[in-house]
Amino acid sequence: MDLSNNALTGDIPEELASLYGLQSLHLASNHLEGEIPDKLGRLQQLESLDLSRNKLLGSIPSTFSNLTSLSDFNVSYNKLTGRIPSGNQFNTLTDPSIYIGNHLCGFPLTDNCTKGGGPNQEKPSDHGNEEDDGNQMVWMYIGSLSGFAVGFWTIWGVLIFKKKWRYAYFRHTDTTCDNIHVWVVVNFVRMKSKIMSKSNH
Incomplete structure (x- = not known):
């Protein structure tokens, strides 16, 4: 056109x-x-x-x-x-x-934007970048801690005020711990019997 x-x-x-x-x-x-x-x-x-x-x-x-x-x-x-x-x-x-x-x-002109002929758009200093990175890290930690606190009190708040849920949770926890204990003992006995049988041979 x-x-x-x-x-x-x-x-x-x-x-x-x-x-x-x-x-x-x-x-x-x-x-x-x-x-x-x-x-x-x-x-x-x-x-x-x-x-x-x-x-x-x-x-x-x-x-x-x-x-x-x-x-x-x-x-x-x-x-x-x-x-x-x-x-x-x-x-x-x-x-x-x-x-x-x-x-x-700017490129390809001789004025690289640091003189009076154009806007001064210098690269930000490293010090400024460090401050920005520090602020980002602070907000990241604040966000992580806030998320943890909300999640923690959401779970435990429900368990504190809901008796049925609290009993069910601890019953499930006890059952899980018992199953793990049984699994460890059974596997330990099996391993021990295998070692003893090999040593007898």
């Missing part, structure tokens, strides 16, 4: 995302405004996307990293800002000119 070099205005329609078999979408050199719809990241068959020379705002949607067939991409000369998505096909788009005329940062 090539609608380049027309006088199109307004936002890019989100309905384009329903064209799942679309392989090419060229909207260059128009007067399109607004943000690039995230839903365009659903176009798994898309191989070529040209949105250059418009008045698009916002960032390049991170969902575009899902476009694993994308080989031709151009958003130059818009008003885009933020970090360029990474991963999948975006790692193969090494031509900086496809992003020129914006305020973008």
Whole structure:
């Protein structure tokens, strides 16, 4: 679909995302405004996307990293800002000119998002990660102890207030212990008799 070099205005329609078999979408050199719809990241068959020379705002949607067939991409000369998505096909788009005329940062541009030309999106420090891990561990322990307490008092609360259930539980426990004791004694006697018979031979 090539609608380049027309006088199109307004936002890019989100309905384009329903064209799942679309392989090419060229909207260059128009007067399109607004943000690039995230839903365009659903176009798994898309191989070529040209949105250059418009008045698009916002960032390049991170969902575009899902476009694993994308080989031709151009958003130059818009008003885009933020970090360029990474991963999948975006790692193969090494031509900086496809992003020129914006305020973008990240690979393949020289601005790595730590200078004034783009948002500073530094990697969180290890100290912050350690604090997050510590908080997760604390909540895991709290959840485990809460679950144990609820389960423990649910069982014993029933046994305390239900006399029939309490008698049945302890009767079952006694029977089980007696069966285990009998099984151990019988097997011990059998083993002992086998050992004695072998020693006699």
